[in-house]
Amino acid sequence: MANLPNNGMSRRDFLRTTSMMLAGGLIAACTPSSAPAAGGGSSAAPAAEGGTIQYWFGWGGNYAGVAWDTLKETETLKGILGDVTLETKGSSGGEPLLTAVAAGTPPEGASNTQYLDYMARGVLVPVGDWVDSSDTVKQEAYLEGTWKDAFDREGVMYGVPANEGYLRYGLVYNAEMVGEAGLDPDTPPETWEECLAWHEAITKFDDAGNLIQVGMDPFDAMGGQLAIQDGFYPAVSWNFSWFDSDAGTFNVDNEMMVQAFNTMGEFYKIVGPDNMAGMRQVEGNGMWGGSYNNRVQAMMIDGYWRPGGTYISQPEVGENTRITWAPVPTDRKGVKVQGYGGHYVIFFKDAPNTEKMFQVSEFLNSNEACDIIFSNSGFLPGLLGYLSTVDENIYPGLKFYFDSQDTADEWSSPARCPMTDFSRTQWNELRESVYRDEMTAEAAATEFQSRLESEWEALGI
Template structure:
């Protein structure tokens, strides 16, 4: 099955919903569609009617989950747990579709892989702590501590943890490309300066100056995330307790300058042209295409790459992500969590919660790992993971024990706004239109303005 790369946490960077609706019955043969979905609207479409309470509608930002959903429907455990409920599933649903549905009062019952904190601060979703108190499946002791802790914002548990929630940072590199560039694959870069040397060795152009191969895209995947780049320089850009921003900082200017050099070396126009080639601009796709040879990504990268492009995945290796020179000995790792988040206007919140419970079963975890390469840290499931199942996964599993510094990600309600502004300003720095200091100051001011515009100051 062709993977959709509209998926990986890029919902704010796309403008139309891809993919259709799959109405999947727990009692029907797996994968049997109840409607075409291809002509339905982004905000919900005309779904086939069902008896009240018999359907659970679930939208996900990911495009990769469909294979796992289909496999789950074949199991007796699914049929027993869902008790005959029909699952109406849509994949590759972007944020515009979600926000349009919320604004129109027609959201699905639940969703995953969209901006959880933002939807919570908008008052669009239900806290679930009371539901979880009565659950026989989901509780604090059955999952790794960070996943449970991450679910709480402002004293509320904003969703049922599930689907995938594991370690988030690692430098992945293509050892075949690195060896051809005469780099020492057993001694990967530890700092941004060392990474730049690898970037230069791995970036090649044709006689016309077009990019043939790129070392690292500093905008791509987890490496392009505002949380990662600031943390690599020891910056806490947003304080969740005080709700203050710290983006106008000398170290911010340093990391903006550092990462813009990767774009400068490739050539801003050539870099932009490479990203505009069909598929290369999507999350992680340039690595899978063999165009990009390094990527800072989460634990899911080895499995996703091996499943989608085994000819590339076989050469994947992972190590610690780069840091500033003064933090050379820091081994950073990060976590967040994904949820089944239940909308306040859900028609079937009880069924939605039941779906959230399902994703915390060992059966669901095992299917998702095998079909997609994702890990949800249910304690009973973790020992079942083969760290050698996919090239590079062993680093991530071991990093849980070896990391010396941990970070919780994406706690700011305007995280994705700041990320978009960060990318735009870095491009201006790479083109020498503004200085790194100016970029940091503008980024801080834009964050403050957006915070006020969303009514978050009160």
Template sequence: MEEKTVSRRKFLKLAGIASSGALLAACGPSAQQPAAAPAAEQPAAEQPAAEKPVAEQPAAPAAEGDKTIRLWVAWGQMNQLFQDEVWYQMPEYEEICKGIKIEYKGNVSEANVMTAIAAGDPPDCGANWSYAQLAIKDVFIDTEPYIQASQYIKQENYIPAIWDFCKFWTFKGMLGLPCFESFLDYGLNYNTELVTKAGLDPNAPPETWSEALEWHKALTIKDAAGNLTQFGLDPYDAMGGDPDGMEVATNHKYWDDTTGKFDFTNELFVEYFDITSKFYEVMGPDQVAGLRQAEGMGGWGGSYNAEAQAMIIEGYWHTGETTIQAPEVAKKNAASWSPVLDSLRGRRVQVAGGHTLAIFKGAAHNAESFKFGEFFNTDAVLDVMFKQVGWILGKKSWLETVDPNTYPGLKFYFDSIPEVTDWYQLRRCPLHGFIWGQLPEVRELCYRGQITPQQAAEEIQHRAVTEWQNQGLPEA
């Protein structure tokens, strides 16, 4: 695939289009994510992939007068960094967070967070949950006053789409501050070696779902007993399974943040259910479920790293995480645009956003939590996160220092900026987490032929509208 180049200055200028209103606000929170294939698809921790639960890491012994903040996140990728107390060894920590200790807990589910809130004992701060859904419950502080007084956090130093990710429907002010990872969220990553062996051209990746289906057929292999040993693309894995993935595929919002209305029954979503179900017809629902049960064959990169999966719809982080987790496989990775429906050929749809450091109301250390967020936005920390975890934050001055060729496939995400025709923001809908939890069942009913694509669209529409009413959520 021919690589186009774009200067860092041009990239940053183009990335600023969101401030002019060109960005379309997409739906939903950074909620829990499916950890396996649809047949066993259960919401787990959000993108990127989570690890096994980790024990809480107690703060280092605090000196008299030190304050300890409790930081909870749904990821597992940072567990080792916190366990090794990497941050305390950095001069930036002493400068910004002197007198502050961190009690870190990774792999924390949203259910556990809600239990803590209900008990009147929330963590001080956290990330990687359904921000929009929690925000509407009024559990976060507005960080705007802290930002106004900060010498480290300046709005003009962030890609507008990333900054605006911290603003949610019905929430007044800023919900936290950009943190941990927040950049570009959609691309079709593929194993060039497997693609070549299948007789396909790695320099001409599929642009539409019909073309992706043909690649999928060529890349899917079963043994003599009919067991699935390799497949092309699981359309519901990783970011493909996120409700926002439906918006990327159809270039249409399932929830309108100006009216508060759902639109799953739109004909574009019916077409989406139809074409994506065909991928399961090729693999066999039971066969893919069986493969997913094998050790190391889970979603969010597991089966891709094992080279049993040739394509995956993922964000930029896939390139770095794969390099760290499976370096030999990463060398074969390439990335291109996430597929769109045939009628949308030529549309280049991209999603910006990711995560914020949310600070809880009722917690003891709001100011100290914000200081931790300031520290985590320093170039020194962003360097560690990029090198050790593979994550990127849309801080413009730091992005100028990043080599987009560091990880195979990463350059696509940088180069995609000037070619995007339609921008969305990640997870705007207050029911994003709920919908993500409902979609696997509805999709499975559809790809097993128990309901039609039209009925699938009507069913998820019904569930979403009913839940909205049951929660007493407001009209726009």
């Protein structure tokens, strides 16, 4: 075997040199890149100088898109931000936010998320001092309930009301579909029983028994919610308090809850649970109010945003939208229920520039910002000053909510329960067990109570 020519480098030397080069390369790759040179035309340049603040929210659609594109173009917001870049992230689910907070890299602000769950875990900045020195965020500027919602159950203020915060409940119906079913749109139902009669009259099947049109899904939109910002409609309609925030106790194992399980479940039994589930699985119908907008569903319980939301996306449906008082049990016929609720901006302790985010939240409370948000998404804030400037007749049905402000008999606010998604999941599961006849309403109410208490204990809040 011929000797290899000696080129002055052994195998070991080669490996050593190569490894050193690789290590050097690795270190170089890990070194943060320097800021781009001024005038380099990079959009990252201002961010590198003034930093970036992030605002995450659960809404997508027009709010996340055109509304924020317009907001960012306003001179006011540009003036507030200066050389700071504002990054917004729409359709942000709870999981990315939780992991970002846990990792110590949360956004400066967030909305439409599990507000109270974060409040209860000490990761938010209390905003009392900022609010005290603010000219915009003042208690007297807001609806009573809107202001109250920004506090945790111990009375510490963690949120700045913004984006969306007007009234939550109304029975929304499509007058045209109602008329086609031979019903009188001018005498809408007041009770669940009357709603059920309309539901039966409007629901249509084809000759083979397949569902074509549904009268009312009582669990669509606000009817099915159990959320911090939206409340729990069975508790509003049957008039009971499901969570005592002072004592940290639950009250869902009661006769009213049993009635709610039975009464609301009856709507599904008429249509058939599989049919209703199938209707929801159709693209576009699964979204909040989607089947109403698609003219597949004629009635639902929803908030003030429905008139605008429907009119903007489906004008022909929006034109036929009418709204009346949300249904109550027969023994409470005539009681007009209405509710507060809404969203706010919360600020995370570990984020570096929360004070700037607070200024952005102040801007969101200006008439200029509210106008942009309302015209692009139909969202209204709980700001008395701005509400007085809104044309109540701009969308068919919107006036009902404005009128209800003075005519409602009973007002509710969402319970301050920092166990949001668990409670909602159990409510969803158990109501389905009832309308599928796998469990009695009485057993479901007892089980609901037991699960909530057990989870509450396990959370150690």
